[in-house]
Amino acid sequence: MPSKQSLSTAPQILNFTGSASLRHRLVQATLTGKPIKITSIRSTSLTPGLLPHEISFLRLLDSLTNGGIFQISETGTTLLYKPGLIGHTPSPNSATSSASRIIRHDISAESSTRGVTYFLEPTCILAPFSKSPFHVVFSGPGCVTSATQADYSVDTFRTAILPLYAHFNIIAKLECRITKRSCSPGGGGEVSLTFGHQIRLPPTLHLRNPGRVKRIRGVSYTIGVSAGNNQRMIHAAREVLNQFINDIYIYSEVVARAPGAEGDKRGTPGFGMSLVATSSTDCLYSADWGSGSDVIMTPEEIGRGCALRLLEEIAKGGCVQRIGARTVVSLMMMGSEDVGRVVLGKGIFEEDFVGHLRDWRSFGCGEALVKEWTGSEGLAGGGMGGMDEGQLISLGVVGKGVGNVGRKVA
Amino acid sequence: MSLKRKRDGSSASAPSSVDAVFRRHFEARFGSIDLSPAPTARENSNPPSTTPTHPPSDDDEKDGSDSDGSSWDGIDDTPAPEVISYDFSKPLPPPSTKPSTRRSFMSSKPPTSTSTTITTTTPKPTPEEAAADAENLKHDLALRRLLSESHLLDNSLSHASARHRQQALDARIVALGGTPLADLSGAASRTPMAIRQGMTRAQDRRAEKLRSSARENGIVLSKSQMKKTKKTTTNKKRDRGVGAPAVGKFRRGALILSRRDVAGMRA
Numbered sequence: 001m002p003s004k005q006s007l008s009t010a011p012q013i014l015n016f017t018g019s020a021s022l023r024h025r026l027v028q029a030t031l032t033g034k035p036i037k038i039t040s041i042r043s044t045s046l047t048p049g050l051l052p053h054e055i056s057f058l059r060l061l062d063s064l065t066n067g068g069i070f071q072i073s074e075t076g077t078t079l080l081y082k083p084g085l086i087g088h089t090p091s092p093n094s095a096t097s098s099a100s101r102i103i104r105h106d107i108s109a110e111s112s113t114r115g116v117t118y119f120l121e122p123t124c125i126l127a128p129f130s131k132s133p134f135h136v137v138f139s140g141p142g143c144v145t146s147a148t149q150a151d152y153s154v155d156t157f158r159t160a161i162l163p164l165y166a167h168f169n170i171i172a173k174l175e176c177r178i179t180k181r182s183c184s185p186g187g188g189g190e191v192s193l194t195f196g197h198q199i200r201l202p203p204t205l206h207l208r209n210p211g212r213v214k215r216i217r218g219v220s221y222t223i224g225v226s227a228g229n230n231q232r233m234i235h236a237a238r239e240v241l242n243q244f245i246n247d248i249y250i251y252s253e254v255v256a257r258a259p260g261a262e263g264d265k266r267g268t269p270g271f272g273m274s275l276v277a278t279s280s281t282d283c284l285y286s287a288d289w290g291s292g293s294d295v296i297m298t299p300e301e302i303g304r305g306c307a308l309r310l311l312e313e314i315a316k317g318g319c320v321q322r323i324g325a326r327t328v329v330s331l332m333m334m335g336s337e338d339v340g341r342v343v344l345g346k347g348i349f350e351e352d353f354v355g356h357l358r359d360w361r362s363f364g365c366g367e368a369l370v371k372e373w374t375g376s377e378g379l380a381g382g383g384m385g386g387m388d389e390g391q392l393i394s395l396g397v398v399g400k401g402v403g404n405v406g407r408k409v410a
Numbered sequence: 411m412s413l414k415r416k417r418d419g420s421s422a423s424a425p426s427s428v429d430a431v432f433r434r435h436f437e438a439r440f441g442s443i444d445l446s447p448a449p450t451a452r453e454n455s456n457p458p459s460t461t462p463t464h465p466p467s468d469d470d471e472k473d474g475s476d477s478d479g480s481s482w483d484g485i486d487d488t489p490a491p492e493v494i495s496y497d498f499s500k501p502l503p504p505p506s507t508k509p510s511t512r513r514s515f516m517s518s519k520p521p522t523s524t525s526t527t528i529t530t531t532t533p534k535p536t537p538e539e540a541a542a543d544a545e546n547l548k549h550d551l552a553l554r555r556l557l558s559e560s561h562l563l564d565n566s567l568s569h570a571s572a573r574h575r576q577q578a579l580d581a582r583i584v585a586l587g588g589t590p591l592a593d594l595s596g597a598a599s600r601t602p603m604a605i606r607q608g609m610t611r612a613q614d615r616r617a618e619k620l621r622s623s624a625r626e627n628g629i630v631l632s633k634s635q636m637k638k639t640k641k642t643t644t645n646k647k648r649d650r651g652v653g654a655p656a657v658g659k660f661r662r663g664a665l666i667l668s669r670r671d672v673a674g675m676r677a
Binding site: 158159162163165166174175176177178217219249251 | 512515516518519520521522
């Protein structure tokens with residue numbers, strides 16, 4: 001009998017299948033406080049169950065929250081997660097020192113296929129709804145700061161994703177510092193993230209005018225290779241971009257020696273580039289390309305490819321680019337019970353983004369209304385002056401007013 | 411479309427014939443005009459008697475008969491399309507970025523959306539323009555002085571007198587924040603301090619006497635007479651600044667105490 005009673009009072013467990021968007025489902029569960037059960041995670045794969053970087057993300061989630069419960073089946077194909085409160089509480093015996101507030105997350109060498117932005121992005125989505133400020137230091141042999149096959153670089157994260165929070169008035173005390181740069185297979189980098197701006201409820205967002213691109217900034221980095229590669233990358237990128245706009249500045253970062261995984265050993269050398277285009281209405285488009293170990297590329301190819309990717313991203317249009325869409329939608333879903341609108345390019349509506357919106361609905365949090373964006377209502381010029389006709393979609397999001405549970409009384 | 415254009419042309423021809431009349435008159439007086447005729451003036455070649463009387467139906471017929479469009483001159487009136495070609499081969503100089511904006515992009519904080527200012531160099535004024543500017547400035551100053559001192563020029567001839575000149579000078583000095591000359595070199599400045607204090611005290615005494623006698627006799631004085639002269643409070647603590655002695659005077663490395671200071675400390 002008592003067990004039945006506890007079952008009835010406990011919130012219903014949401015069921016999901018598959019490994020798709022596991023990271024964002026966990027974030028959604030943590031934000032809404034609803035337990036989830038994910039089954040058949042890579043059950044038919046040769047490497048069944050959770051992958052090392054997913055396990056690492058679960059560890060991070062554990063240290064970012066209080067009182068969460070993780071249950072992983074023996075094969076790793078089933079995960080039960082009961083979220084706790086967002087916010088790190090330092091251990092009581094070292095509560096006085098400020099160093100105890102810093103969460104150190106060590107990423108193992110096995111998960112170095114993913115960049116550190118795999119962890120940074122969801123951490124920042126959770127951070128505004130935390131009880132206390134976040135100070136997280138990512139390090140270890142699996143910490144890759146440059147762009148990888150699946151993830152963008154930390155430079156792009158800092159210059160294109162963190163400014164998105166400014167749309168929600170989250171501006172103060174945001175910092176993302178790359179202490180050590182590193183490349184894909186080796187890792188050994190170090191990134192410290194400070195997110196000190198916690199809010200009660202994100203304001204309703206209305207982003208409808210993409211504007212015109214007015215400037216392009218970028219960072220090109222070389223790690224353990226000649227600094228001349230920077231110049232070659234920048235030259236190739238400017239060859240493409242100079243004909244469109246004159247306000248271009250690409251900074252170069254040189255790391256003479258790649259950080260090694262173990263003391264003496266040298267880490268993987270490499271180089272890459274991150275470009276960010278800012279529009280007249282502060283909408284951001286970014287592109288990223290880094291050298292990989294599987295395909296050997298010249299710096300010219302990287303620079304030119306990165307510039308072309310940026311142009312492709314700009315051509316998609318909209319106020320938020322592909323890699324920032326989930327962050328913006330998550331914050332909108334957590335916002336007040338009001339219709340917020342954001343205009344996105346049609347190219348952003350891929351399968352997994354629609355899946356992300358469906359996940360939000362299954363969490364009973366918010367409603368998304370999609371309709372074609374035909375020009376602008378009272379806004380001067382539809383961004384590209386009619387060139388983007390039929391390219392844009394207006395995504396209306398009605399939040400559920402969940403907001404920050406830890407800061408209900410303030 | 412063609413019909414509409416034709417109509418426009420015919421209606422425009424009526425004022426253009428008027429233009430021709432004006433032009434002939436102008437040329438008779440001032441000589442011929444070298445300018446190429448304006449686009450609308452091209453109608454002038456047509457005899458003015460035929461163009462305004464064209465009914466629209468006539469035009470339609472005409473368009474139908476001349477199918478190859480050799481005599482279709484309706485579109486001729488429209489100005490040629492203006493072709494603007496941008497030369498992208500030579501890029502503009504990049505907008506100058508201040509070191510501070512560079513630092514802000516590469517710092518650990520997310521870059522703020524500060525707008526980079528595109529500096530445009532203003533052309534330097536030519537010597538003639540600079541001279542004209544200086545002249546204008548001089549005239550402006552003279553005019554402003556005239557306006558501010560015009561109350562002294564009531565009598566049209568008096569502005570030459572020394573008295574008015576001095577008043578004008580005084581007014582300018584006061585306007586610039588100085589002390590009027592009368593206070594610097596007049597009788598008030600020559601009287602010794604003790605005597606001047608005695609004078610003001612005597613004035614106060616007399617005024618007080620007048621006020622008290624008026625009060626006793628039930629006489630209401632004017633407001634200016636009722637006003638008491640402001641007394642400076644001497645017992646207010648003076649702000650001596652940092653490091654200065656609270657008692658005595660510090661001179662040449664020694665604190666000098668007067669008899670009164672010593673008496674004050676004893677008390």
